[in-house]
Amino acid sequence: MVKGFSSTATTRDVAARGQNTLRWPALTQASAAVLWRRLALAAILALSAVLNMGKLTSEGYGNTYFAATVKNMLTSWHNFFFASFDAGFVSVDKPPLGLWIQAASAKVFGFHGWSIMLPQAVAGVLSVALLYYLVRRASGPVAGLLAALTLALTPISVAVNHHNNLEGVLVLTMLLAAWAFMRAAETGRLPWLLLGAVLIGLGFNIKMLAAFLIVPACYLLYLVADPGRLWRRMIDLALATVVLLAVSLSWAVVVDLTPAGNRPYIGGSANNTVLDLIVGFNGASRLTGSDVDVGERGPLRLLQEPVVGQIGWLLPLVAVGLVAAIGRERPRLPLSRQQQALVLWGTWFVSQVVFFSIAGDWDLHYLAVLSPAVAALLGMGVLALWHDYRTPGWRGWLLPLTLAGTAALQTRVLSGYTDWVPWVQPAVVILSLVAVVGLVAVRLVSRPRGLRYSYPLAAVSIGLVALLLAPSLWSASATWYSVETRTPSAGPQAKRDRAASSQFVHDANPLLEYLQTNRGEATYLVASADRDFARYAILNTDDPLIAFGGFSGRDPVLSSERLAGLIDTGAVRYFLLESSSGKKNSVGSWIIRNCELLPKITWQPRTAARKKDANGMDQVLFDCGRSRES
Secondary structure, eight states: OOTTOOHHHHHHHHHHHHHHHHHHHHHHHHHHHHHHHHHHHHHHHHHHHHHHHTTGGGGTTSSHHHHHHHHHHTTOHHHHHHTBSSSSSBBOSSOSHHHHHHHHHHHHHOSOHHHHHHHHHHHHHHHHHHHHHHHHHHHOHHHHHHHHHHHHTOHHHHHHHTSSSSHHHHHHHHHHHHHHHHHHHHHOOHHHHHHHHHHHHHHHHHHGGGGGGGHHHHHHHHHHSOGGGHHHHHHHHHHHHHHHHHHHHHHHHHHHHSOGGGSOBOTTOSSSOHHHHHHIIIIIHHHHOOOGGGOOOSTTGGGSTTTIIIIITTHHHHHHHHHHHHHTSOOOSSOOHHHHHHHHHHHHHHHHHHHHHHOOSOOGGGGGGGHHHHHHHHHHHHHHHHHHHTSSSGGGGHHHHHHHHHHHHHHHHHGGGTTSSTTHHHHHHHHHHHHHHHHHHHHHSOOOHHHHHHHHHHHHHHHHHHHHHHHHHHHHHHHHTOOOOSSOOOSGGGSOOOHHHHHHHHHHHHHHHHHHHHOTTOSBSOEESOHHHHHHHHHHOOOOOBOTTTTTTOOOOSOHHHHHHHHHTTSBOEEEEETTHHHHOHHHHHHHHHSEEOOHHHHOTTTTTOSSOTTSOOEEEEEOHHHHHO
16 A cells, blocks of 8 residues: 555545546536637637727827817816817817826827727727626526627727727716616615716716717616616616716816806807707707718618618617517516516617617717617527527517528618629628528428427528628728728728828928918917818927817807907917808908918918818918017
């Protein structure tokens, strides 16, 4: 016998090894499933990171309006707090929190295009991970993985995460709020509810009323989760609303209470208040305005160009899947975790589909706030349709029919892009046909139970690959065709013509050279009503300037009295106007009457023969310093 081991110990060890051997297959199977899920999630997150962060430097400064604001925010705490677009005279037309985050990134990594886009890219990856967690806890890991993959491949989601527009960070904030409301609904605890209200309030300070689009879903979830305590929950929601409004309006109240002479003009507002900006330019005008770039209003807007290519590829599958998921479980109070999730994501989806169908003035990148609900419902809906397929009855036919209908929609959309990756449409048709025929055949032909499970599972997998193919290519295009643009989008249209941008840069550089050479002792390089030149000058020089028209070119940033004072003190000499500016406002008229118009040949010698610049506006430059000297 080996020293140190007794026969009793040896027997005990053998018995233990025998027990481990008997348990080993079950443990390995469970561990393998966990390992598979983790590897799949890791692969999805890696894919999201590549799409969101790949070629990030190719975006230039993205939305140069926001980029110029961030650069000026780094020059002083005053500009930082008030989110000043220029040297402290006019603010950006959005609240500051998202821009504060970008400014913090630029402070750490230096001011570059990629440093101000990095927070959105990171937020996009975190949103994918968080959505997986939220869907998995209600519907299981398979639904969670499908939801995460769908969000990672949603074209408009990738486009905004690869940009410095604010939707990427807003979506992450909204998902965090949804998580808090889920916990509040499950536990009935007020702190979770108040946390959700705080998070929506923070979202409001990123993109104002866009954050409130999830309020109906979150409030309804909390109300119906436990109707036995309805009155108490209504009181809780009243308290949460107070917190929500307090956090949402905190910055706005401070700014509006600050004397107008001690802060920038509120860009985009009609009366120099943030409150007017909230209810006006960023509020009612979004509903009542009209923007033909997003198509005609109506219930089918999201299934038509240009919207469908950004988020509409999977909408038929999502809609039918939602109905199937609701029908899987008879409503019973209190609601199960699965039913609570359906209330949240279903209300989020339906309310925002209605909004984007009727709202008149919005850009394509606004659709990113709809993408989490689309992705979550796809994961839950596919799982519900799969369960229906494996049970007798008419509902078992919904899965193949829905796959076929969704493929038909995609085929119609792709028919307009046959010159761009021409093999996509045939691939979608062939793979979808294989999936649908396989599913129908198994339903019609009696087969052993094992085959009845494995064959349709393979068919569904092929069908999902087919339906995710086009969105994947659209998403990849948002990364591959990265160019500097104010409104990001995905797909073939993302490959923009650089000619106009190059011509603008060509024209702007001679003007900058002239201003820097002749500025003299003036504090400000120029006062510009041309927003495009103002942004270019801010990003390409370290000279302060005044953007006295704001983003729209029409903001009354300077009064005639303040204008005269700036000229009398020598703070500013040159004023750049559009040819029609003087006819639209008193400041332009004052400049035309009191300052000297410079011949274009003196400051734009290379392009003086051209009547208009790259943006279709005839620029005129006035020298107000000569009249002062005389």
